[in-house]
Amino acid sequence: MGAREVGLPDVVGSGSLPSAVKIWEVGARDGLQNESVVVPVAVKLEFLSRLADAGLSVLEATSFVHPKWVPQLADAAELLAGLSRRDGVVYPVLVPNERGLDRALEAGVTHIAIFASATETFASRNLNRTLDSQFEMFAPTVSRALAAGLDVRGYVSMCFGDPWEGRVERAQVVAVGERLLEMGCSQLSLGDTIGVATPGQVESLLEGFRDVSRLAVHFHDTYGQALSNTLAALRCGVTTVDSSAGGLGGCPYAESATGNLATEDLVWMLDGLGVETGVDLDKLVETSAWMAEQLGRPSPSRVVRALTK
Amino acid sequence: MGAREVGLPDVVGSGSLPSAVKIWEVGARDGLQNESVVVPVAVKLEFLSRLADAGLSVLEATSFVHPKWVPQLADAAELLAGLSRRDGVVYPVLVPNERGLDRALEAGVTHIAIFASATETFASRNLNRTLDSQFEMFAPTVSRALAAGLDVRGYVSMCFGDPWEGRVERAQVVAVGERLLEMGCSQLSLGDTIGVATPGQVESLLEGFRDVSRLAVHFHDTYGQALSNTLAALRCGVTTVDSSAGGLGGCPYAESATGNLATEDLVWMLDGLGVETGVDLDKLVETSAWMAEQLGRPSPSRVVRALTK
Structure with missing residues (x-):
C-alpha cells in the first residue's frame, strides 16, 4: 500500500519550522557498518542507486x-570505483585519518567526514587517543583535505550520554565541536550515539553553539527518542538531519533493535508538516523493504513495516 | 541494566511544558484487546498489580x-471481581452501551469510558451506527452513569485519518468531542487510531477545542510518530497522556508491529525533561518484560528492549 492511500490527514505545519530539510542519508555507512550480515558490493551499489x-x-x-575494525566496509575502494555518481547527489565518505584521506583522494571523493569524540573514554576506546590528542590526528587530515578542495564534515559522537562516563558536560561537547569548525569543518553532526537524549537536552546543546546554520543532528533511536529530538532540533533552526533508510544499523544483540533514526519515519513527519525534503516516500520504502530482504530480517522502521504488511 | 546506569545526561526541561503529566495506562484494555494470544485472568491481575x-x-x-467482538476481554466481570483495588489508583472500564453500564455497575466500577467515532465509516463499522446516531446510544449510558456518581471519559477515535475516508475534517472531530463534553464527559481522549498524525495536525486539532484542560491524547505508533505528537500536545497544554506498558497492542499481522505509544518510551522522555509522572521506570520495564514473556514475543517498546538486552 502506498503512503498516499492509508488515510492521511491534511498537511499542517507547526510554528517556527524550516521550510525545507536536507536529509543526510547514512544508511550505507553508519547503517551497514552496524549490521552483522555482510552485504556484497553489488547490493550496496544498487542500494545507493535506489536511494538516489x-x-x-x-x-x-x-x-x-x-577493515579490521569494520569488515562490512572493507570494500570501500571497490564500491567507489563502481559508483555511478548522479548529478545533484554528493557521496561523502568517512575518513578517520591521513591514510584514509589518501585512499579517499585516490577514489575521487569530493566530500569527507571525520569522526570525533566528545568524551575521554570514547576517544580512547574508538580512536585510541585522548580527548585532546584526537585533534592532532584530525588537523593534518583536514588541512590536506581542504587544500585538495574537499568539503569536510565533523561528526561529534557521545554528545549527550556516554556508556562509561554517564553524563557529558555540554561545555566539553561545544569545545570539541567549535574546535572542529575552527579547523575548517563546514558542518558539525552532533550525535547521540547511544540514543539517550531527550528534547530539552538537545535544545540546550544547540544553544551552546554560536552558529546553528552549521549544525546537523544525528540521533539513534535506542530509547525511541530520535524523532522527538529531531523535532526539537528543527524548532531550534537545524536544517540538516542524519537518518538511515529503513532504520538500518540494528544492534546484533537484539533482532530488530534500532540504530539510527529511520529516514522513512522522518520523512513521514516532515511530509505531514509540509517541510520539503525532495524524497519520494513510496520509492524509499520499497528500497528499504528490498534491503531488509537482503539482510534477512524485518526493517526496524515503523513506516516501512506499516506500508509493507 | 537499570535506567539510571546507561549513561544518562542531565535532566533538562524545555519551554512551556507542564510540570507533571498524568499517564492513563491502557495496556490492560486497549493493549491486550489487540493481542492475539489470550491471556489468563490471573496474569491480567498480576499485570495490573505490577503496574500499580x-x-x-x-x-x-x-x-x-x-465478548464476541473482543474475546480477550470476555473475562471482564471475573477480572474486576478479583481485583485488589489500591488507594490512589483508579481502574476505568470501557463501556460501549447501557448493557455494558449495567455490568460495570454490578462490578462496582467508579470510572467508565465510552468510545465514539469521529468518522461516519468507523461509526458504522465499529458501532453499527451513523456518526449522528451514536449519540443516541451514549446519551442514556452517560446520564445513568453520572446519576450513579460515576466519572465518564469520552474516547474520540479516528481523529486524524481514517483508513476508509482518508482525511478527517477538524470541525467534525471537534463537533463530536464537544458533544461528548456537553453530555457530561469529564475528559476527552483524542485518538489517532491508525497512527498517521504529525505534530502540526495535533496542534491544530487541540486548538479547535475550547478547554485544553479537558483533553487527553491517545497516539498509536504505527508510523513512529506517537512520541513527537505527544511532545507537540504537551506544548499545547495537555497534561493527560494515554499509553500502553511495553507498547502492548501489536498488530497480529506483523510480529512486533506496534500499537499504542509505549509507556516506557513516554516516561523516558518525561524523565529527561524533568516532567513528573510518579512512575518508577525500572519497575515498569520489568513488568513489561514479564508480560512480553507471557505473550511469547519481544516488547515493541524501544526502552524495554534496550534495558532488557
Whole structure:
C-alpha cells in the first residue's frame, strides 16, 4: 500500500519550522557498518542507486576506516570505483585519518567526514587517543583535505550520554565541536550515539553553539527518542538531519533493535508538516523493504513495516 | 541494566511544558484487546498489580464490550471481581452501551469510558451506527452513569485519518468531542487510531477545542510518530497522556508491529525533561518484560528492549 492511500490527514505545519530539510542519508555507512550480515558490493551499489532514485541528495557511501575494525566496509575502494555518481547527489565518505584521506583522494571523493569524540573514554576506546590528542590526528587530515578542495564534515559522537562516563558536560561537547569548525569543518553532526537524549537536552546543546546554520543532528533511536529530538532540533533552526533508510544499523544483540533514526519515519513527519525534503516516500520504502530482504530480517522502521504488511 | 546506569545526561526541561503529566495506562484494555494470544485472568491481575507497584495511578482495566467482538476481554466481570483495588489508583472500564453500564455497575466500577467515532465509516463499522446516531446510544449510558456518581471519559477515535475516508475534517472531530463534553464527559481522549498524525495536525486539532484542560491524547505508533505528537500536545497544554506498558497492542499481522505509544518510551522522555509522572521506570520495564514473556514475543517498546538486552 502506498503512503498516499492509508488515510492521511491534511498537511499542517507547526510554528517556527524550516521550510525545507536536507536529509543526510547514512544508511550505507553508519547503517551497514552496524549490521552483522555482510552485504556484497553489488547490493550496496544498487542500494545507493535506489536511494538516489528516491530523491535523496546526500548519500554517505562508505568509510575508509581500517577493515579490521569494520569488515562490512572493507570494500570501500571497490564500491567507489563502481559508483555511478548522479548529478545533484554528493557521496561523502568517512575518513578517520591521513591514510584514509589518501585512499579517499585516490577514489575521487569530493566530500569527507571525520569522526570525533566528545568524551575521554570514547576517544580512547574508538580512536585510541585522548580527548585532546584526537585533534592532532584530525588537523593534518583536514588541512590536506581542504587544500585538495574537499568539503569536510565533523561528526561529534557521545554528545549527550556516554556508556562509561554517564553524563557529558555540554561545555566539553561545544569545545570539541567549535574546535572542529575552527579547523575548517563546514558542518558539525552532533550525535547521540547511544540514543539517550531527550528534547530539552538537545535544545540546550544547540544553544551552546554560536552558529546553528552549521549544525546537523544525528540521533539513534535506542530509547525511541530520535524523532522527538529531531523535532526539537528543527524548532531550534537545524536544517540538516542524519537518518538511515529503513532504520538500518540494528544492534546484533537484539533482532530488530534500532540504530539510527529511520529516514522513512522522518520523512513521514516532515511530509505531514509540509517541510520539503525532495524524497519520494513510496520509492524509499520499497528500497528499504528490498534491503531488509537482503539482510534477512524485518526493517526496524515503523513506516516501512506499516506500508509493507 | 537499570535506567539510571546507561549513561544518562542531565535532566533538562524545555519551554512551556507542564510540570507533571498524568499517564492513563491502557495496556490492560486497549493493549491486550489487540493481542492475539489470550491471556489468563490471573496474569491480567498480576499485570495490573505490577503496574500499580510501578507508580501508575490510572489503570484502564478492561472493557464490557460484547465478548464476541473482543474475546480477550470476555473475562471482564471475573477480572474486576478479583481485583485488589489500591488507594490512589483508579481502574476505568470501557463501556460501549447501557448493557455494558449495567455490568460495570454490578462490578462496582467508579470510572467508565465510552468510545465514539469521529468518522461516519468507523461509526458504522465499529458501532453499527451513523456518526449522528451514536449519540443516541451514549446519551442514556452517560446520564445513568453520572446519576450513579460515576466519572465518564469520552474516547474520540479516528481523529486524524481514517483508513476508509482518508482525511478527517477538524470541525467534525471537534463537533463530536464537544458533544461528548456537553453530555457530561469529564475528559476527552483524542485518538489517532491508525497512527498517521504529525505534530502540526495535533496542534491544530487541540486548538479547535475550547478547554485544553479537558483533553487527553491517545497516539498509536504505527508510523513512529506517537512520541513527537505527544511532545507537540504537551506544548499545547495537555497534561493527560494515554499509553500502553511495553507498547502492548501489536498488530497480529506483523510480529512486533506496534500499537499504542509505549509507556516506557513516554516516561523516558518525561524523565529527561524533568516532567513528573510518579512512575518508577525500572519497575515498569520489568513488568513489561514479564508480560512480553507471557505473550511469547519481544516488547515493541524501544526502552524495554534496550534495558532488557
